Amino acid sequence: MVPGVTVAKWTRAWQERRRNSPLIVTPISEAEQIEVLHDGRADLSFVRLPIEREGLSVIRLYGEVAVVVVAKEHPVSLFESVTEAELESEVVRTEDPADAVEVVAAGVGVLRVPHSVARLHARKDVVAVPVSDAAETEIAVVWLAENTTPDIEEFVGIVRGRRPGSSRGPAREEVPTASDTKPVQKKPAQKQGGGAPKGGGKAKAKPAAKHPPKSKARGRKKTGR
Numbered sequence: 001m002v003p004g005v006t007v008a009k010w011t012r013a014w015q016e017r018r019r020n021s022p023l024i025v026t027p028i029s030e031a032e033q034i035e036v037l038h039d040g041r042a043d044l045s046f047v048r049l050p051i052e053r054e055g056l057s058v059i060r061l062y063g064e065v066a067v068v069v070v071a072k073e074h075p076v077s078l079f080e081s082v083t084e085a086e087l088e089s090e091v092v093r094t095e096d097p098a099d100a101v102e103v104v105a106a107g108v109g110v111l112r113v114p115h116s117v118a119r120l121h122a123r124k125d126v127v128a129v130p131v132s133d134a135a136e137t138e139i140a141v142v143w144l145a146e147n148t149t150p151d152i153e154e155f156v157g158i159v160r161g162r163r164p165g166s167s168r169g170p171a172r173e174e175v176p177t178a179s180d181t182k183p184v185q186k187k188p189a190q191k192q193g194g195g196a197p198k199g200g201g202k203a204k205a206k207p208a209a210k211h212p213p214k215s216k217a218r219g220r221k222k223t224g225r
Contacts, residue, residue, distance in 0.1 A: 001046035002030050003097065004064070004116030005139055013158045021151070037144050043152060048114070049138040057145045059156060063136035064114035067128040069100075069121075071107045077127040084133055087112075097121050 001007055011023050028036055033047040034056070049060070068087060070076045076086075091109035093100035098121060100111045105125045111118075114137045118128040141159055143152055 001025065001027060002033050002048050002139075003027065004048075004114055004120050005046045006116075007046060010155070010159050014155055017158075017164055018154075034142070037142070043147070043149075044141055044143045044155065046139060046141050049140055051140075051142070055145055056142045057148065058140050058142045059160070060138055060140045061159065063138050064116055065136060066131045066134035067113065067115045067118045068131055069104055069111040069113060069118050069126050069128050071105055072125050072127055073107065074110070074127075076110070076129055079129055081130040081132040084131065087131070101126060 007025060011025060014021075014023055026036075026042065028042075028045070030048055033045050034051055036042040037045055037056075046061075049058075051058070068076065068082060068090075076082055076090075087110065093103055093109045093111045095103065097111065097113055097117055100109075101121045101123065103109060104111050105123065112131070112134075115128065115130070122128070141156060143156075
């Protein structure tokens with residue numbers, strides 16, 4: 001996963017369902033976010049778009065607001081948001097964010113990063129201010145299309161919010177089980193509906209109830225008189 005991406009809730013969900021298949025989660029830089037798939041270091045990669053998509057399966061997950069990180073004493077730190085035009089005169093740092101924040105905190109330049117990255121490197125002497133007219137960056141989960149496996153499909157299902165039992169494999173297994181229970185559900189429904197005028201069960205029951213207990217019927221007449 002690239003910096004700023006948090007996958008804990010998804011990995012926890014996986015471990016709850018697949019206790020015998022532990023995951024290894026490795027932080028990587030954006031420069032190697034696709035390389036780790038091609039060299040076999042990872043089966044899945046959480047990346048920051050855009051990327052070259054050829055040969056990849058890509059599922060976009062969410063967007064990130066762009067922010068500018070400035071020293072706490074910088075005039076921009078007092079704004080609720082800024083525009084691209086208001087940053088034109090600023091020196092934008094291009095170092096690794098961890099190093100750039102150190103320089104920015106000293107009052108030299110500003111740093112443009114997604115909000116999650118700014119949050120990752122948050123400290124008391126810098127402030128992150130949203131850039132209101134900047135395009136969002138996007139986070140996606142990707143893998144080599146030719147290497148798609150049931151495990152990958154299941155994990156991607158977790159990431160997309162699929163509940164246990166609603167994944168493709170279990171869903172196919174549950175369909176016949178559900179259909180097998182339908183006759184069992186219909187029988188009590190017919191009994192409960194027997195009192196309705198259209199109930200076939202009661203129409204058959206009337207002759208059976210009248211013929212055997214003739215003596216009881218006579219008894220009721222005598223009692224009534």
